[in-house]
Amino acid sequence: MLRIREAQLHALVAASDDSRVAAIVDRLYVEHPGHVVGQAREQVRRRVALALRRARGFGLRDDRDLHAFGLLCIIISEVFDAHPPFQRLLADPAVPSEEKMTRLFQGATDADWRAAAALLAPPPSRETR
Helix, strand or coil: CCCCCHHHHHHHHHHHHHHHHHHHHHHHHHHCHHHCCCCCHHHHHHHHHHHHHHHHHCCCCCHHHHHHHHHHHHHCCCCHHHCHHHHHHHHCCCCCHHHHHHHHHHHCCHHHHHHHHCCCCCCCCHHHC
């Protein structure tokens, strides 16, 4: 029987996230260049990688959900998920993780998106630069 140890599982997730981050960054430069213009690709890559770590903290695992979360962090606001209605939904353990992003998109109003877009990210720490 094949046994995957915790360290091996983390390595697999990290490798998967590296390719996911690259795909999100590529999409940003092609479909949303106005949101990344003037930024070094490596800087955008770091921002997306941090977004995916936060998404995993909310229990998101599905590729589509992680991709959407990463894009929203660049297109809307790096901290769009701090908007109270979004925060409540994403952090709610009663909401199955595979339903969180769908519910977020279905329930978000134009006012929600504007409020989320107005949120400012804190200055980067030394370790995230």
